[in-house]
Amino acid sequence: MNLKQNLRAIALHFEIPGEFLEAAPYGSGHINDTYCAVFNQGGTRVRYVFQRINHAVFKNPVALMENIQRVTAHLGGKVAGKPDASRRVLTLIPTHSGAAFYRDDAGNYWRVYIFIEAARGYDAVESPAQALSAAKAFGRFQKMLADLPAPRLNDTIPDFHHTPKRFATLERAIAADAVHRAKLARPEIEFALRHKAICSVLLDAKLPERVTHNDTKFNNVLLDDATGEGICVIDLDTVMPGLALYDFGDMVRTTTSPAKEDERDLSKVTMQFPMFEALARGYLSSAADFLTPAEKKLLPFSGKLITFEIGMRFLTDYLAGDSYFKVHRKGHNLDRCRTQFKLVESIEQQEAAMNKLVETI
Ligand code: ADP
Numbered sequence: 001m002n003l004k005q006n007l008r009a010i011a012l013h014f015e016i017p018g019e020f021l022e023a024a025p026y027g028s029g030h031i032n033d034t035y036c037a038v039f040n041q042g043g044t045r046v047r048y049v050f051q052r053i054n055h056a057v058f059k060n061p062v063a064l065m066e067n068i069q070r071v072t073a074h075l076g077g078k079v080a081g082k083p084d085a086s087r088r089v090l091t092l093i094p095t096h097s098g099a100a101f102y103r104d105d106a107g108n109y110w111r112v113y114i115f116i117e118a119a120r121g122y123d124a125v126e127s128p129a130q131a132l133s134a135a136k137a138f139g140r141f142q143k144m145l146a147d148l149p150a151p152r153l154n155d156t157i158p159d160f161h162h163t164p165k166r167f168a169t170l171e172r173a174i175a176a177d178a179v180h181r182a183k184l185a186r187p188e189i190e191f192a193l194r195h196k197a198i199c200s201v202l203l204d205a206k207l208p209e210r211v212t213h214n215d216t217k218f219n220n221v222l223l224d225d226a227t228g229e230g231i232c233v234i235d236l237d238t239v240m241p242g243l244a245l246y247d248f249g250d251m252v253r254t255t256t257s258p259a260k261e262d263e264r265d266l267s268k269v270t271m272q273f274p275m276f277e278a279l280a281r282g283y284l285s286s287a288a289d290f291l292t293p294a295e296k297k298l299l300p301f302s303g304k305l306i307t308f309e310i311g312m313r314f315l316t317d318y319l320a321g322d323s324y325f326k327v328h329r330k331g332h333n334l335d336r337c338r339t340q341f342k343l344v345e346s347i348e349q350q351e352a353a354m355n356k357l358v359e360t361i
């Protein structure tokens with residue numbers, strides 16, 4: 001069965017009116033399989049996002065979808081009545097039986113969202129104005145979820161940002177050297193080992209647990225084409241209990257360097273101070289009233305730590321044979337690791353100035 005036939009068959013299970021026209025792979029995510037499908041609804045072409053959840057990464061898709069239903073319903077309540085409310089939060093299309101997902105005969109879990117039109121995600125930041133918009137949106141997202149009613153959300157990936165455990169996993173991958181690549185990554189391995197001491201800083205700081213996004217990469221917020229506003233936070237699979245700083249740190253990682261995550265020319269990878277300033281101002285404009293002084297003080301450090309952590313994860317996956325992140329070329333995960341470690345160095349060089357700036361906001 002080809003892709004079109006397959007998605008047409010999947011679509012039959014969802015409450016989507018009209019006639020299925022076409023579908024194609026969409027976006028540049030590393031985890032799920034995402035497709036844009038087009039339907040003819042009374043002569044109008046209407047788009048939907050179909051996603052096959054990566055159940056090798058997310059071991060309990062049912063618990064994950066329960067989180068997403070609760071989170072989108074809560075956010076929906078918060079934005080109700082605002083202009084463009086339906087573009088400000090992801091909306092799940094239910095199956096005919098009212099479920100949030102469909103499980104196909106092969107055991108794959110599928111979900112469908114309304115396509116957020118007239119907005120897009122970017123793989124690399126282009127201006128401080130974009131950084132400001134993204135940070136405001138992620139800060140607002142945390143704020144709107146601060147009063148999510150109990151119970152605690154499910155942990156969709158346990159210890160997702162437990163940096164010391166990520167370090168231990170890397171050490172095991174180095175020792176196993178399963179696909180004999182350690183010799184090709186000596187400088188990166190040494191870089192990682194030299195940075196062991198920073199791994200536990202956030203956990204030792206005893207910061208409050210909050211509902212956080214945990215994957216606030218720049219392309220996980222859609223910017224409105226007309227206004228540039230961060231209109232919709234997407235990719236909700238890792239929304240779960242976490243630290244606010246995991247989210248800010250991942251914004252620094254993905255929204256301060258002009259280079260893409262897999263750029264090979266490392267001279268292009270640098271922490272641009274105006275982007276950091278825009279991020280800090282944007283995030284604090286939404287989050288200042290709930291952050292504790294300790295959280296605020298650690299904002300710059302969180303950027304260094306999360307960049308280091310994701311760099312370690314790319315290195316681990318490279319050493320283990322590329323089984324987690326999607327790769328599109330030889331050495332892809334090593335290239336990604338290199339950009340992350342280069343960015344850590346760039347942050348280190350500017351950390352004092354970053355700390356000083358945050359004190360003045
Ligand atoms: P992954 O977990 O693989 O990163 P995402 O949920 O981020 O998957 O989706 C991949 C890409 O699909 C996004 O980067 C974005 O470009 C696009 N996308 C996802 N959901 C929507 C949506 N509801 N409307 C428009 N585009 C979307």
Ligand code: GN1
Nearest residue numbers: 028029030031215217220235238310
């Ligand atoms: C993955 O799903 P995506 O592509 O937005 C990963 C993040 C990493 C990111 C690195 C569930 O995010 O943790 O930071 O790649 N998501 C998961 O680009 O592992």
Ligand code: MG
Nearest residue numbers: 029219220235
């Ligand atoms: Mg994504």
